[in-house]
Amino acid sequence: MLTMADGLKIGIVGATGAVGQELLSLFDQRSTQISELRLMSGPRSAGSTISFRGEDLTVALAAADQFDGLDVVFFSAGAGVSKSLASAAVDAGALVVDNSSAFRMDEGVPLVIPEINWSVAGEQKIIANPNCSTIILLMAIAPLRSLGKIKRIIASTYQSVSGAGAIAMQELIDQTRVVLDGGEAVPESFGHQCAFNVFSHDSDVDGNGFNVEEQKMFEETRKILEDDEIGLSVTCVRVPVLRAHSEAILVEFEGDAPSVEEARRVLSQADGVRIVDDREANHFPMPIESGGEDDVFVGRIRKDAASSNGLWLFASGDQLRKGAALNALQIAERAFS
Amino acid sequence: MLTMADGLKIGIVGATGAVGQELLSLFDQRSTQISELRLMSGPRSAGSTISFRGEDLTVALAAADQFDGLDVVFFSAGAGVSKSLASAAVDAGALVVDNSSAFRMDEGVPLVIPEINWSVAGEQKIIANPNCSTIILLMAIAPLRSLGKIKRIIASTYQSVSGAGAIAMQELIDQTRVVLDGGEAVPESFGHQCAFNVFSHDSDVDGNGFNVEEQKMFEETRKILEDDEIGLSVTCVRVPVLRAHSEAILVEFEGDAPSVEEARRVLSQADGVRIVDDREANHFPMPIESGGEDDVFVGRIRKDAASSNGLWLFASGDQLRKGAALNALQIAERAFS
Numbered sequence: 001m002l003t004m005a006d007g008l009k010i011g012i013v014g015a016t017g018a019v020g021q022e023l024l025s026l027f028d029q030r031s032t033q034i035s036e037l038r039l040m041s042g043p044r045s046a047g048s049t050i051s052f053r054g055e056d057l058t059v060a061l062a063a064a065d066q067f068d069g070l071d072v073v074f075f076s077a078g079a080g081v082s083k084s085l086a087s088a089a090v091d092a093g094a095l096v097v098d099n100s101s102a103f104r105m106d107e108g109v110p111l112v113i114p115e116i117n118w119s120v121a122g123e124q125k126i127i128a129n130p131n132c133s134t135i136i137l138l139m140a141i142a143p144l145r146s147l148g149k150i151k152r153i154i155a156s157t158y159q160s161v162s163g164a165g166a167i168a169m170q171e172l173i174d175q176t177r178v179v180l181d182g183g184e185a186v187p188e189s190f191g192h193q194c195a196f197n198v199f200s201h202d203s204d205v206d207g208n209g210f211n212v213e214e215q216k217m218f219e220e221t222r223k224i225l226e227d228d229e230i231g232l233s234v235t236c237v238r239v240p241v242l243r244a245h246s247e248a249i250l251v252e253f254e255g256d257a258p259s260v261e262e263a264r265r266v267l268s269q270a271d272g273v274r275i276v277d278d279r280e281a282n283h284f285p286m287p288i289e290s291g292g293e294d295d296v297f298v299g300r301i302r303k304d305a306a307s308s309n310g311l312w313l314f315a316s317g318d319q320l321r322k323g324a325a326l327n328a329l330q331i332a333e334r335a336f337s
Numbered sequence: 338m339l340t341m342a343d344g345l346k347i348g349i350v351g352a353t354g355a356v357g358q359e360l361l362s363l364f365d366q367r368s369t370q371i372s373e374l375r376l377m378s379g380p381r382s383a384g385s386t387i388s389f390r391g392e393d394l395t396v397a398l399a400a401a402d403q404f405d406g407l408d409v410v411f412f413s414a415g416a417g418v419s420k421s422l423a424s425a426a427v428d429a430g431a432l433v434v435d436n437s438s439a440f441r442m443d444e445g446v447p448l449v450i451p452e453i454n455w456s457v458a459g460e461q462k463i464i465a466n467p468n469c470s471t472i473i474l475l476m477a478i479a480p481l482r483s484l485g486k487i488k489r490i491i492a493s494t495y496q497s498v499s500g501a502g503a504i505a506m507q508e509l510i511d512q513t514r515v516v517l518d519g520g521e522a523v524p525e526s527f528g529h530q531c532a533f534n535v536f537s538h539d540s541d542v543d544g545n546g547f548n549v550e551e552q553k554m555f556e557e558t559r560k561i562l563e564d565d566e567i568g569l570s571v572t573c574v575r576v577p578v579l580r581a582h583s584e585a586i587l588v589e590f591e592g593d594a595p596s597v598e599e600a601r602r603v604l605s606q607a608d609g610v611r612i613v614d615d616r617e618a619n620h621f622p623m624p625i626e627s628g629g630e631d632d633v634f635v636g637r638i639r640k641d642a643a644s645s646n647g648l649w650l651f652a653s654g655d656q657l658r659k660g661a662a663l664n665a666l667q668i669a670e671r672a673f674s
Contacts, residue, residue, distance in 0.1 A: 152643050156493035156585040158535045158574065172533075177517060180510065191618070196509075197625040198495045198576055198583050200637060200651065205616040209597065209639025209649070218642060231643030235585040235651065237495065239535055239576050246535050248493040248572040260546065279542040281528070288534040300537060302546025305555060306489050306568025312546070314537065314572065 002071060004336045007035035011070045011094065013062045013085065014077030015039035016048060018166040019099055022325035023074055024052055030329070040066055042077060064088035072332045075099060076324065086126055095335055096126045097328045104128040104220060111223050114330045115271045116142045127331050132323030133157055133213060133236065134220040136245050139296040139322065140315040142225065143270035147258035150251055151309070152231035153221070158239045158246040159201065159213075160287060162319045164189045169242055176240070194240055201236035211236060244287035245323060246316040250304060257311040260301050267298050272322065277301055285316035296322055339408060341673045344372035348407045348431065350399045350422065351414030352376035353385060355503040356436055359662035360411055361389055367666070377403055379414060401425035409669045412436060413661065423463055432672055433463045434665045441465040441557060448560050451667045452608045453479045464668050469660030470494055470550060470573065471557040473582050476633040476659065477652035479562065480607035484595035487588055488646070489568035490558070495576045495583040496538065496550075497624060499656045501526045506579055513577070531577055538573035548573060581624035582660060583653040587641060594648040597638050604635055609659065614638055622653035633659055 002008070010032075014020045020039075027034065039050055040062035048059045060066055062081060067073060067089040075082045075089075075098045082102035089096050103109040103126055110120040111128045113135055121127055130138075137155060144150065161168040168189035175185045176195040185193035192199045203212035210218075213236040221232050231252075239246075251257070258266075268275050276285045277299035285297035296317035304310025317323055339345070347369075351357045357376075364371060376387055377399035386393045397403055399418060404410060404426040412419045412426075412435045419439035426433050440446040440463055447457040448465045450472055458464055467475075474492060481487065498505040505526035512522045513532040522530040529536045540549035547555075550573040558569050568589075576583075588594070595603075605612050613622045614636035622634035633654035641647025654660055 154491055154587060154643075156572075158495070158576065173517065176513060180514060180517075191620070192623060193625055196578055197623055198578055198653075199623045200619065200621040202619065205619060208642070209616060209637065210642060211619075233587060233641050233643040233647065233649075235493075235637065235649060237583075237585065237651075239495065241533055241535055241577075246574075248574065250491060250570060279546060282537065282539065282542060282548075283528070284537040286529060286534055286536045288530055300546065300572065304570050305545070305547060306491075306570040310570065312570075312572060314574075316535075 002336055004333055005033055007033040008071040008336060009036040009069055010034055011038040011040060011067060011073035011089070013040045013073060013075045013081060015050060015059055016041045016045040017076055018162055018169065018320055019076035019324045021166065022320040023329060024050070026325055026329050038066065038070060042081065067092035067094055070094040071336070072097060074328050090125045095332065097129060097331050098126060099129045099324055099328055101131065101216065104130065105223065111220060112331055113138055113224060113327060114334050115139065117224055118334055121335065129324065129328045129331065130220045130224060131213070131216040132163055132319045133159065133245055133247070134217050134224070135323050135327055136296050136315055136317040137217065137247055137249065138221060138224055139272055139317065140249060140298045140313050141251060143266045143273065144251060144258065144263060146266055147262055149254040150230060151254045152233065152252040154250040155234045156248045157234065157236045158241070159236060160241040160243050160245055160319050161189070161194055161238065162243040164202065172240060172242060190238065194238065196240060198237055198239050201238060241287045242291065243318060243320055244291040244316055245319045246285060246287055246314065249313045249315060251311045251313065252307070253309045256308050257303055260303060263301050263311060272296060273298055275299060285314055287316050290316040291318050293318055294321055294326055339673055341670055342370055344370040345408040345673060346373040346406055347371055348375040348377060348404060348410035348426070350377045350410060350412045350418060352387060352396055353378045353382040354413055355499055355506065355657055356413035356661045358503065359657040360666060361387070363662055363666050375403065375407060379418065404429035404431055407431040408673070409434060411665050427462045432669065434466060434668050435463060436466045436661055436665055438468065438553065441467065442560065448557060449668055450475055450561060450664060451671050452476065454561055455671055458672065466661065466665045466668065467557045467561060468550070468553040469500055469656045470496065470582055470584065471554050471561070472660050472664055473633050473652055473654040474554060474584055474586065475558060475561055476609055476654065477586060477635045477650050478588060480603045480610065481588060481595065481600060483603055484599055486591040487567060488591050489570065489589040491587040491589070492571045493585050494571065494573045495578070496573060497578040497580050497582055497656050498526070498531055498575065499580040501539065509577060509579060527575065531575065533577060535574055535576050538575060578624045579628065580655060580657050581628040581653055582656045583622065583624055583651065586650045586652060588648045588650065589644070590646045593645050594640055597640060600638050600648060609633060610635055612636060622651055624653050627653040628655050630655055631658055631663055
């Protein structure tokens with residue numbers, strides 16, 4: 001069987017976006033063996049050139065006839081593009097790793113965080129990458145299941161602007177300059193000013209008052225943990241941070257919460273988790289430190305003061321890496337191992 | 338009895354700080370009648386000049402012999418200064434409104450948010466102003482008690498840098514410029530970079546893992562609501578915002594949570610609360626809008642998805658106004674009404 005070491009034929013749909021660019025940087029960092037790299041995008045960026053390993057590659061217009069011969073195709077160009085093109089990639093014989101929300105809740109499509117539920121991937125030809133906030137939450141939470149059954153998770157997020165793409169990251173930078181210079185912010189990527197502000201997540205709000213990001217975290221958590229009873233109660237908020245999401249998380253167990261020491265031990269042994277929990281130095285997970293890193297940082301581990309079954313955590317992870325491109329690449333690495 | 342309309346003799350200890358400056362601006366905005374204004378500070382700012390209503394006032398060094406004849410003295414120069422000088426102000430016959438943490442938990446000292454518990458103020462000569470995060474939390478929560486008994490409050494904060502004073506606000510501005518220009522941030526007011534970052538609140542962390550800010554919110558909430566059984570479970574976090582704190586709040590009732598409509602009705606009738614809760618426009622409380630305003634903004638009112646007794650809110654209020662100077666001035670206004 002073909003493995004990563006043989007050098008894969010890789011396609012990226014959405015190569016010029018923030019996640020696509022992060023994938024290319026991860027290929028270098030992880031010395032991914034590539035025998036062919038086909039970069040694709042929508043009409044706006046098609047025709048542009050991206051330099052990779054000394055070669056200038058032209059970005060092709062993503063289309064159904066572009067997948068012939070590819071082993072794996074990473075989709076990160078939005079749910080619409082995935083829905084219209086993923087089946088063509090599968091028909092061409094490729095494994096599709098889809099970073100959009102298009103197939104996440106489809107019954108036949110595994111939703112995978114390799115450290116947590118690789119076993120469900122099977123021989124499926126489409127594997128979905130969970131939402132970034134879900135990945136960062138579950139990387140911090142899932143290892144704790146060995147210490148007791150989790151009944152409910154209550155979380156508030158501090159989400160970076162990178163979830164809205166490279167344009168939003170540039171907008172935070174440009175808009176911050178404008179505001180510092182006394183000018184007026186003109187929001188484009190979001191409905192509101194992002195510089196020096198905090199606002200409710202920029203996804204549609206349903207009749208019950210929850211936005212789509214919060215609903216995704218709820219549904220995806222249940223699917224990944226294979227637990228239809230687990231409660232999830234979350235508020236998703238954007239903060240003026242470039243590329244790492246943070247989350248304040250209260251985990252409620254069926255019985256008494258594990259001790260801080262037990263939680264720390266289990267988390268310190270978990271792949272992809274780094275403990276940052278120095279109470280004396282007041283040093284806990286921060287986006288300026290988790291940004292650009294592969295691990296999800298976890299700290300502020302403490303027993304809830306108002307219940308016997310609660311354990312608080314604070315997590316921070318790079319939205320573009322473990323929250324998107326890294327998790328997708330890890331899926332491909334396992335599939336071709 | 339002396340009333341506000343007679344023109345009070347007012348002292349401010351900490352006149353050059355962020356809260357002191359805010360008080361002066363509120364005097365103008367509220368047309369406070371003042372027959373004498375005595376500005377005081379620590380040695381660093383003593384001797385400086387502040388212009389107020391066309392007069393240049395010299396800031397005196399705060400000392401025990403500076404309070405003669407004053408009707409009210411506002412203290413906002415830290416707990417140490419309050420502890421050493423408040424009794425001298427009381428001895429001189431003044432009402433002390435203390436914005437520090439010095440006396441908040443003293444049994445004989447009322448801890449007052451006028452809209453919530455003015456009745457406890459009595460004839461006391463020292464009245465303590467609660468912590469800013471407590472005030473903003475309780476302004477959003479207290480009105481809901483008419484709809485059912487509150488059992489527990491779970492909150493995560495998004496706190497502005499102004500809580501650390503005017504210097505910290507300038508530091509966020511200067512540091513943001515440095516980072517935008519590719520330089521390295523040199524944190525001074527906080528242990529960590531504040532520009533484009535999020536970090537656990539900069540107060541000491543105890544053996545149970547809670548920081549002092551979280552403990553304050555816990556203790557002060559119980560004192561103000563006069564409920565020793567109410568649970569409070571909170572994570573306090575700083576965000577790169579200048580002057581308004583925001584909080585994601587899950588209120589748990591003894592019985593079923595009230596409906597969204599009931600909560601909205603009660604909150605819309607509450608003094609000092611403004612509802613900002615437009616789901617369709619995705620417009621909810623934001624620090625760039627609550628900053629500079631007197632009201633605490635409340636929105637994202639929705640029933641918890643994972644319990645029958647939970648109601649979510651998102652609140653945002655100006656840390657320097659209702660969180661500090663405005664609440665203190667309102668206390669004086671009621672005392673001399």
